[in-house]
Amino acid sequence: MNLTSTVIIASYNGEKYLHAQLQSIYEQKTPVTKVLISDDGSSDNTEKVARDFIYQHHLSDSWDFQVNAKRLGWRENFIHMLAHADTDIVFYCDQDDLWYANKVSESMQIFASHPNAELLVSDFDYLPARQNLLTMFAIDESNDQNLTRVSATLANLITLRPGCAMAVRKTIIPTILNIFHEIPIDGNGLPQTHDQPTWLAALLRQSLYHIKKALFVRRAHADSAWQLEKRANSGHFAAIPSENDHFPLFIKSVQEYLNHHSLSYPKLANELLTEIETRVLRSEA
Template sequence: MTASIVMTTYNGEEHVEEQLQSLLNQSLKANEVLIYDDGSTDNTINIIRKFIASNDLSDSWKLIQNKENKGWKRNFMEGIWKAKGDYIFPCDQDDIWYDNKLEKMIKIMESHQQINLLVSDFEYMYGEQKVRNKPLDEKNPKLEKVELTKHWLRVDFPGCVFCIRRNMAQKSKNYYDAEYAHDDFFWRIGLFEQSLYILHDELIGHRVYKESTFSKEVLQLKTRPKKIEWLDLSINCCKSLMRMLNNDNITGKEKNLIVGTEKALKLRKKFYQTRNPIYGIMLIKYLNNYQFKKQYLGDWFFIYFR
């Protein structure tokens, strides 16, 4: 059994050392820690180099400086593909991993071979304040399988709480598009493989900022052109996953869900592009494909009032 941590950095000098220390403090040590910096212009590189040197970690901890800025999506995916561990843990630059994260997640993966993607609960960190992701329910099972539904585009957990089995990481190369976020894509592969599980144990403190790259991208979705881009990306994701199902000889419910979702997405795209209310009325047939019914009303608002 071997474990790899894949960390990406970009101008993270404020919190990166605290995160590095939390990786070093793991009760079960990673066999390799790969740190991919995407062109930091602050003191991030020097902090990482000093930490590796002062803790004599150069045999297993590697800092790689990208020759060009790849963007966080590509940086993560390429790093994950290069990892050699049986279990791969994506890592943000500014969270805090609790000491037993690796040990607990690997123990579950070793004893449950049907799991290709395991995610854990986490706490949000707003400055020094910690807030639970959701209230703990003692009635819920400690280990929960995530079932495939019509709302499979929804991703409930960030990539920093993922443990990815290496065969899933390698498989993803065949279906990945450069614009997919790693957490979105692995989550959806896990859903359609029936290999996605949640460990209900808070194993990291996940730092949240209003000005993060992810937050900015979410805000950009509040415009009609960005909505169309998101619809195109989601349609492409349908095609990628359909190729995967065909190659794996999976039929039935899984394919039907993708077909239905793709039809709904294409109709929404026509509605956004043409502003023709006929397409909006036709979307009533696909109301169940919306996670929330108010999102359907939101489409009308975006198209006619923004």
């Protein structure tokens, strides 16, 4: 059986880059089943760009653009779309990146050949190539293979690939939603995002896979929603994510979550809890 797929895009004032992103999705070697664009009340021409693209390419049967009845914010916007996704695989997508033509085909091939994979994260290139706004952090991995399963270690608890690098299997969606609502902050101590619960859910379920290959281009520009938020909360970030002052608060939240749900993760709960408790005690000493 062929796997079905949905791309979910949370748009907001994205007219400058959205057309190029949609074009890169449209030109995939393996077409996606659906594209869902949920706009959060843009004040620019985002709606026109999206609707014109869908109309001009005769995509109305499989691509959909909707404007939220009320502002949700990008976090809730992604979560709302994820909760209503009904295909086998869901790709998170930012409005301002560019996908390489093989992103979908290579991802779907991995999901098809690895039925236990529930989250696939990839590497990425930058546009412009030389930039100082974005970082691709190292993942704690035990081998140098091109495709690896990421282990549930303390070093890997922080989200080490952003949502735009993620594709998820629908079987993990209930766990993602549960973590989103039960763990209120991300690894930076900010309100919970969509990608941190996704990363954490797959890590705990031992179903997180990393392909060491750039499958898309991440656009670096100072007016992105994430860059604006980082500047507004500069004290929440550090050069090494796990060493920021707010990381212990996140660790405690994960600790509480595991204490309540340890029966769901019997293979790793005790080991990871011991490591977490050591880290929490050390941070409080």
